[in-house]
Amino acid sequence: MAEQAGDKPFLQFTNVKKTYDHRTLVVKNFNLDVAKGEFITLLGPSGSGKTTCLMMLAGFEDVTSGEILINGRSVTSIAPYARNIGMVFQQYALFPHMTIRENLAYPLKIRKKPKAEIRAKVDEYLALVELQAFGGRYPGQLSGGQRQRVALARALIFAPDIVLMDEPLGALDKKLREQMQFEIKRLHDQLGFTVIYVTHDQTEALTMSDRIAVFNNGIVQQCAPPHVLYERPANLFVADFIGESNKLKGVIASVGDDRVSVRLDDGAQVSTLKANCTEVGLPTTVSIRPEKLTFTDRLGSAGNQVKARYITRHYVGEYIRYHFETSDGTELVVKNMNDSSAPQFSANDEAVLAWLPQDSQALDRPDASATS
Amino acid sequence: MSKIPAYFGFWHRFGAWLLQVSSWLVLLFLILPILVIVPLSFNVEPFFSFTEGMLTLQPEAYSLRWYREIFNDPKWLLAIQNSFLIGILATVIATALGTCAAVGLARDDMPQRRFITALLLSPMIVPLIITAAGMFFFYSNLGLAGSYLGVILAHAALGTPFVIITVTATLTGFDYSLARAALNLGATPLRVFFDIIMPLIRPGVISGALFAFITSFDEVVVILFMAGPQQRTIPRQMFSGLREQINPSILAIATLLILVSIALLVTIELLRRRAERLRSAED
Ligand SMILES: Nc1ncnc2c1ncn2[C@@H]1O[C@H](COP(=O)(O)OP(=O)(O)OP(=O)(O)O)[C@@H](O)[C@H]1O
Numbered sequence: 001m002a003e004q005a006g007d008k009p010f011l012q013f014t015n016v017k018k019t020y021d022h023r024t025l026v027v028k029n030f031n032l033d034v035a036k037g038e039f040i041t042l043l044g045p046s047g048s049g050k051t052t053c054l055m056m057l058a059g060f061e062d063v064t065s066g067e068i069l070i071n072g073r074s075v076t077s078i079a080p081y082a083r084n085i086g087m088v089f090q091q092y093a094l095f096p097h098m099t100i101r102e103n104l105a106y107p108l109k110i111r112k113k114p115k116a117e118i119r120a121k122v123d124e125y126l127a128l129v130e131l132q133a134f135g136g137r138y139p140g141q142l143s144g145g146q147r148q149r150v151a152l153a154r155a156l157i158f159a160p161d162i163v164l165m166d167e168p169l170g171a172l173d174k175k176l177r178e179q180m181q182f183e184i185k186r187l188h189d190q191l192g193f194t195v196i197y198v199t200h201d202q203t204e205a206l207t208m209s210d211r212i213a214v215f216n217n218g219i220v221q222q223c224a225p226p227h228v229l230y231e232r233p234a235n236l237f238v239a240d241f242i243g244e245s246n247k248l249k250g251v252i253a254s255v256g257d258d259r260v261s262v263r264l265d266d267g268a269q270v271s272t273l274k275a276n277c278t279e280v281g282l283p284t285t286v287s288i289r290p291e292k293l294t295f296t297d298r299l300g301s302a303g304n305q306v307k308a309r310y311i312t313r314h315y316v317g318e319y320i321r322y323h324f325e326t327s328d329g330t331e332l333v334v335k336n337m338n339d340s341s342a343p344q345f346s347a348n349d350e351a352v353l354a355w356l357p358q359d360s361q362a363l364d365r366p367d368a369s370a371t372s
Numbered sequence: 373m374s375k376i377p378a379y380f381g382f383w384h385r386f387g388a389w390l391l392q393v394s395s396w397l398v399l400l401f402l403i404l405p406i407l408v409i410v411p412l413s414f415n416v417e418p419f420f421s422f423t424e425g426m427l428t429l430q431p432e433a434y435s436l437r438w439y440r441e442i443f444n445d446p447k448w449l450l451a452i453q454n455s456f457l458i459g460i461l462a463t464v465i466a467t468a469l470g471t472c473a474a475v476g477l478a479r480d481d482m483p484q485r486r487f488i489t490a491l492l493l494s495p496m497i498v499p500l501i502i503t504a505a506g507m508f509f510f511y512s513n514l515g516l517a518g519s520y521l522g523v524i525l526a527h528a529a530l531g532t533p534f535v536i537i538t539v540t541a542t543l544t545g546f547d548y549s550l551a552r553a554a555l556n557l558g559a560t561p562l563r564v565f566f567d568i569i570m571p572l573i574r575p576g577v578i579s580g581a582l583f584a585f586i587t588s589f590d591e592v593v594v595i596l597f598m599a600g601p602q603q604r605t606i607p608r609q610m611f612s613g614l615r616e617q618i619n620p621s622i623l624a625i626a627t628l629l630i631l632v633s634i635a636l637l638v639t640i641e642l643l644r645r646r647a648e649r650l651r652s653a654e655d
């Protein structure tokens with residue numbers, strides 16, 4: 001994790017708003033503090049304003065209102081070419097008329113570095129992305145993954161303070177993508193630059209980031225480390241967007257210090273973690289991850305229980321997905337490891353599904369939610 | 373000849389044959405007047421027609437006489453020198469202006485794009501005689517008529533549209549994220565232009581420049597209006613030659629002009645192919 005440098009955050013978005021057409025706000029009040037060396041991912045559905053935020057930071061779009069500060073200094077007064085921010089473009093944007101070496105040398109040449117230093121740096125970064133043999137080739141002669149690595153090396157070679165990556169792995173197949181994720185993480189650990197990363201792929205976001213900012217409709221729904229985001233989503237949008245969740249509807253019955261008690265629509269009373277729904281009588285959704293549900297009452301009296309009817313199961317490989325339905329028709333999914341504990345059911349079997357209170361949260365109801 | 377499909381009936385076949393014959397005739401009609409000039413320029417006699425000796429291919433009926441005449445005549449030498457001087461300088465100006473205009477007009481945020489484009493291309497569309505007359509009156513007021521500067525500027529104005537068209541063509545599909553990438557890597561907008569945009573649109577710039585040169589090189593109407601005796605170019609000299617000293621030296625110079633034009637057109641075609649190859653390497 002990143003260490004905070006001084007008391008001022010390294011990079012700061014404060015109340016940033018952006019509109020392209022002077023009518024609708026594409027980014028509504030974006031606030032984010034980034035520490036030096038942190039790996040931040042912007043995650044969100046298409047059109048939620050992620051690219052727009054990067055473009056404002058890189059200086060290709062102006063900020064409608066609010067401020068972006070680097071080391072406490074507003075970037076609006078700095079020209080794009082003077083910001084010292086590296087960027088990996090989604091479509092690589094390698095210069096087709098320059099060889100790979102020339103592409104990598106370009107930012108150094110601009111900075112008027114001595115020839116010998118440029119040569120050494122280019123060699124170093126070619127080695128870093130394992131493309132030593134390809135320095136003399138043109139971008140058109142490389143595969144997609146190789147071009148991607150060149151783009152990455154070119155964005156890093158001039159030691160920028162911040163590196164922006166806009167879905168850099170979007171065009172790659174799964175295997176290459178995983179390899180590149182690993183490579184980016186390795187370089188990040190090795191070189192310690194600050195990353196703002198954009199992706200659609202939540203697994204990518206979870207595995208790579210120090211913190212993830214989940215976007216929707218131009219608003220950051222939650223910005224937190226991956227495990228917090230997954231285990232304690234701040235609202236139903238985040239719970240739904242990151243991973244999978246079972247949703248049981250109910251009403252808040254009583255509120256404790258860090259727990260709330262919820263009366264589910266089918267009458268059962270359950271205890272869950274307190275989240276963004278904290279008033280007695282409010283409609284709520286209890287969200288539980290499929291892998292937190294179990295079949296047995298091994299949990300004892302501490303556990304919550306619901307009755308459900310078995311529908312079907314999907315064999316996935318390392319785990320099995322069981323589909324159930326409660327008496328009011330809510331679908332529940334249980335993920336169970338594919339081992340000796342995996343039970344057998346036949347259609348319409350009644351089962352008791354249980355979970356621990358700390359594995360569930362009482363979140364907003366979609367109709368009462370501010371997210372949609 | 374292209375193959376006639378086997379399923380064609382007699383009339384169909386006859387029609388296809390007729391089409392091919394007439395196509396060749398049209399081509400011949402277009403190119404014969406030009407080709408005829410070439411052998412005639414080697415005529416030993418001061419005539420514009422084939423002599424007995426030429427038709428029977430006797431070597432002594434041919435000579436380089438008219439070519440020698442050109443290169444010994446100070447009038448022709450001045451004309452050749454003028455043509456190149458005016459052509460090259462007009463090309464340089466047209467290329468610089470046309471490239472800047474095309475790059476600017478390619479921007480999304482350029483206001484009144486269509487209107488400005490139409491305005492800049494108008495010298496290609498407005499009848500030349502009107503442009504020439506307009507230029508003559510305008511330049512006379514500025515004291516530029518009858519001067520090298522006036523002729524060069526006039527020819528630059530005629531050549532600019534060609535540069536705009538060819539450069540615009542290479543700019544369509546230009547990946548502006550390359551410019552952003554360069555900017556992001558620290559290049560100032562000026563460097564982005566020279567390091568990134570220019571190399572990628574160079575084929576368009578060069579072929580535009582060649583078109584601009586040919587335009588100036590062939591041009592006679594504007595010259596008739598604008599040029600004084602000092603600025604006579606080759607076409608202008610041919611024009612007066614036709615009236616004053618009718619002899620085949622005009623044909624000799626015409627042959628030379630044809631050679632220059634062919635060389636330029638071949639260059640343009642080679643550049644076009646190169647651009648195509650570069651573009652396909654981009655993807
Ligand atoms: N140049 C532009 N002019 C006008 N509207 C734009 C422009 N760029 C983006 N938008 C709009 O702004 C909104 C946010 O776009 P943005 O590109 O930031 O989304 P995104 O989160 O990056 O989406 P994706 O995941 O699909 O890349 C979209 O509704 C889009 O239509």
Ligand SMILES: [Mg+2]
Pocket residue numbers: 050051052166
């Ligand atoms: Mg985007």
